[in-house]
Each structure stands twice: as C-alpha cells, then as structure tokens.
C-alpha cells in the first residue's frame with residue numbers, strides 16, 4: 234500500500250507540474266493548448282461532441298481544474314490528508330481521462346489511464362479495508378488540513394509558471410516575415426531533407442522540404458505524447474514508445490499503431506531566404 238501511495242502521489246504531482254510548466258497549456262492558439270487537445274479528442278471519445286463543445290468553450294477553466302486537482306490529489310495522497318477522498322478523486326480522474334482521451338486505444342493495455350484507474354481503485358479499496366463503507370466525516374482539524382493542501386496545490390500551479398521555459402511564449406501563426414517566425418535558412422535545408430526545430434512553446438517539430446515546397450508537423454505523438462522521429466529508410470515518422478507510424482507525405486496520417494489521429498500539421502512557408510511559420 235505504501236508503494237502504491239508513493240507512486241500515485243508522486244505521479245499525480247508530476248502530472249500537475251508537467252502542465253504547470255508548459256507555457257502553451259493555457260495559451261489559446263498554442264499547439265499544446267488544452268482546448269486544442271480537447272478538440273482533437275472529440276472525434277474519438279464516447280462522450281460526444283456536445284460535451285466536448287462545452288469543455289472547449291471553458292477550456293482554460295478545465296485546464297486549471299485539471300492542474301489543481303492533480304496537485305491536490307497527489308499532495309493529499311503523499312501527506313495522508315483525506316486519503317479516501319483523494320483515492321476516489323484519483324480514480325474518478327483516471328476514468329475521466331480514459332473516456333476523454335484514450336477510450337479507443339488499441340490494444341487497450343497501451344492506454345495508461347485504465348491502468349491508473351485500476352490502481353487507484355485498488356488503493357481506494359485497501360484504504361476502506363473491511364469497513365466496506367467510505368468514511369468521509371471530517372473534523373475541524375481535517376478541514377484545515379484539506380484547506381492547506383488546496384492552497385499548496387494552487388501555489389504549485391503558480392510556481393510552475395515561474396519555471397516555464399518560455400513563459401512569454403506566444404502562440405505560433407503570426408504574420409510571416411516577422412523575424413520571430415524564422416524557422417530555418419532555406420539554403421540550410423536542401424530539397425529532400427528534414428530538420429528538427431522547436432516551437433515557441435518548446436514543443437518539438439519536424440520540417441520537410443520536397444520539390445513541391447515545405448511542410449512541418451508537431452513531433453508529439455498523438456497516442457501518449459512521446460516524440461516521434463523521421464526514419465529516412467522507411468520514409469515514416471515513427472514513435473519509439475509504442476510503435477505508431479505516420480506518413481509525412483500524406484498529411485502525417487496514421488500508418489499503424491495504437492492511435493487514430495494524424496500528427497498536428499504546422500503551417501510553414503518560404504519567405505525570401507527563410508522558411509518561416511506561416
């Protein structure tokens with residue numbers, strides 16, 4: 234039980250920290266923006282587009298709620314504050330993430346959300362023990378401790394902003410020709426070659442130049458977010474984590490693997506001597 238508590242607590246805090254230090258997570262127009270992610274999930278989730286439209290409409294609030302909840306659940310678990318409630322919260326959150334993002338993962342065991350849901354549920358039942366009833370009564374001291382954990386969670390979100398690698402990062406897509414938008418010198422990318430680059434948000438991306446022009450994709454795998462790489466031998470973008478492959482010469486559509494979504498396209502153009510974000 235201690236191992237589960239340690240693992241779940243640390244992982245949930247890390248998940249919150251990962252989002253809090255991502256300057257694009259709450260920035261509209263960024264490729265890692267929570268609203269963009271939710272829109273992408275809408276086509277493959279059983280929750281339906283009506284639910285997703287509502288979530289996208291309030292995506293900044295949803296993003297903040299997710300971050301604060303992750304910190305609060307992780308901290309409460311590690312510090313043994315309202316442990317039953319925290320365990321149930323972790324379980325509910327894992328089921329929610331499964332329904333939102335990884336419901337159609339194939340084979341199912343590649344989706345970590347289901348594994349976390351089972352882990353949280355087991356942990357929750359271990360806390361209940363033989364009581365078979367959740368004790369949610371809380372005394373005054375308990376309320377104070379819950380309040381402290383809540384304040385720590387909000388503080389951790391604010392702290393994450395300070396550690397964001399580019400907290401002033403702007404969303405991509407402003408006018409071409411702006412020096413900020415230069416990606417690479419045209420002369421440094423011969424026809425038939427590729428280059429890795431990073432967006433203002435820090436997100437890795439891959440640039441291609443062919444006889445017909447230039448194009449680029451986010452290098453973040455649409456399965457669970459590993460970084461894909463280009464295999465010149467097979468002419469595919471391949472993910473090292475669970476083997477997804479994407480065709481860069483056909484809109485980065487999925488060739489094989491546990492995801493159904495193409496990589497996110499990034500608009501680039503040739504502007505004089507430069508390749509720029511368009």
Ligand code: FES
Nearest residue numbers: 454456457472475
């Ligand atoms: S992260 Fe699973 S295939 Fe890419």
